Amino acid sequence: MDRDVTTVAGADVARALTNEVPSTSKEPAAPLRGSVLVLIQYDVCEEIRLDELRKLFPARSAEAKFKKAPAYVRYQRTPVEETLEPLTLESGERLAGEIKYYDYGVVSLEFELPFSGDWDTLIQLSCRWTSDTNFEKLASRVARQRLERAAPALVKPYKDEWLQEDYCIFHVRDIDGAPSANELLNARDAEIAQIVRGENCPLSDDERQEILLSRISYYPSDLAVIGWNAAFIYDTPQGAETAIQLLQYANSQLLEFRHYDELMTKELANVYDFLEAGGTSWWSRWRTANAASKLHTVLLDVNELTERADNAIKFLSDMFSARLYKLCAQKVGVPDYKDLVQEKLQTAEDLYRFMVEQFNQSRAFILELMVVVILIIELVYFFRGKPI
Numbered sequence: 001m002d003r004d005v006t007t008v009a010g011a012d013v014a015r016a017l018t019n020e021v022p023s024t025s026k027e028p029a030a031p032l033r034g035s036v037l038v039l040i041q042y043d044v045c046e047e048i049r050l051d052e053l054r055k056l057f058p059a060r061s062a063e064a065k066f067k068k069a070p071a072y073v074r075y076q077r078t079p080v081e082e083t084l085e086p087l088t089l090e091s092g093e094r095l096a097g098e099i100k101y102y103d104y105g106v107v108s109l110e111f112e113l114p115f116s117g118d119w120d121t122l123i124q125l126s127c128r129w130t131s132d133t134n135f136e137k138l139a140s141r142v143a144r145q146r147l148e149r150a151a152p153a154l155v156k157p158y159k160d161e162w163l164q165e166d167y168c169i170f171h172v173r174d175i176d177g178a179p180s181a182n183e184l185l186n187a188r189d190a191e192i193a194q195i196v197r198g199e200n201c202p203l204s205d206d207e208r209q210e211i212l213l214s215r216i217s218y219y220p221s222d223l224a225v226i227g228w229n230a231a232f233i234y235d236t237p238q239g240a241e242t243a244i245q246l247l248q249y250a251n252s253q254l255l256e257f258r259h260y261d262e263l264m265t266k267e268l269a270n271v272y273d274f275l276e277a278g279g280t281s282w283w284s285r286w287r288t289a290n291a292a293s294k295l296h297t298v299l300l301d302v303n304e305l306t307e308r309a310d311n312a313i314k315f316l317s318d319m320f321s322a323r324l325y326k327l328c329a330q331k332v333g334v335p336d337y338k339d340l341v342q343e344k345l346q347t348a349e350d351l352y353r354f355m356v357e358q359f360n361q362s363r364a365f366i367l368e369l370m371v372v373v374i375l376i377i378e379l380v381y382f383f384r385g386k387p388i
Contacts, residue, residue, distance in 0.1 A: 032122055034172040081099065126198045129168050
């Protein structure tokens with residue numbers, strides 16, 4: 001890979017990061033240790049054939065890793081993932097990365113940046129990474145390079161600009177004193193709220209309380225606070241996998257529903273233009289059959305694709321993972337966009353029925369007109385006394 005792809009120009013970003021080093025007697029260990037995970041996802045095509053993808057290059061299946069009852073939580077179609085070459089900042093930090101392919105046409109890139117420091121360090125990292133654009137540009141270039149190899153596995157790739165979603169996860173795996181979740185909230189609720197919001201200044205009491213309503217724990221020693229564009233996780237690396245995977249999945253769903261929302265908006269606009277251009281006149285109604293058929297095809301396609309994205313993960317008896325997913329989806333906005341898509345699908349269904357009814361009325365009118373014409377011809381010949 002070229003150096004301009006594997007190197008990010010942005011020393012100001014690198015200065016916010018500190019490499020973890022073994023503790024010495026002269027340099028006491030940092031009170032916080034963990035990683036910043038930057039998720040950047042793209043909607044690149046209608047479908048990715050995962051079996052074909054595995055034939056094109058070495059890849060592994062991204063099996064679900066959940067805190068409780070892993071046998072009861074599984075992907076319907078397990079995503080494929082591969083490790084990216086380490087990315088090197090100008091200051092020398094090396095960032096681990098991986099890319100994940102979902103069967104419903106989404107690719108997810110994850111960059112991991114280790115950190116160690118105090119709470120102010122983590123707040124500054126949050127402020128920087130929730131608004132940084134360097135990795136978005138880098139991720140786009142990396143994704144396009146990877147998808148060049150994966151082209152035979154892509155179904156109906158999108159030629160226009162890809163829809164994108166990004167999300168930051170601030171994973172703290174160790175805190176000096178190993179506080180419980182309640183102890184951590186009592187002592188550091190203000191800092192956690194700032195980290196989730198990406199704010200450098202302290203927040204109001206009302207805003208802090210609103211943010212902390214979106215917290216969830218499974219054991220007394222773990223904590224996850226979910227926001228709309230960032231999350232704070234205090235857990236072991238193994239335990240944090242539950243929230244990380246579900247946040248990836250929820251953001252990929254959001255990306256898909258955004259795509260379907262735009263698609264349905266365009267299709268409905270085309271139908272309205274057709275109707276305003278004379279689609280309701282008697283003779284123009286004959287053309288509504290083709291327009292209605294096209295609209296119905298789009299309806300079926302969107303229903304199938306939304307169902308695939310909506311049911312990619314199955315929760316069987318694992319109520320904690322189901323509750324955590326519901327919280328993640330709600331905070332990133334999945335239900336809102338899903339409702340928009342459902343409303344537009346219902347509108348499209350009503351328009352389809354209206355157009356079919358208009359066409360049937362036109363056909364019935366023409367048939368009745370033909371019968372009347374035939375009757376008139378028969379009457380004319382009858383009164384003239386001539387057989388037809």
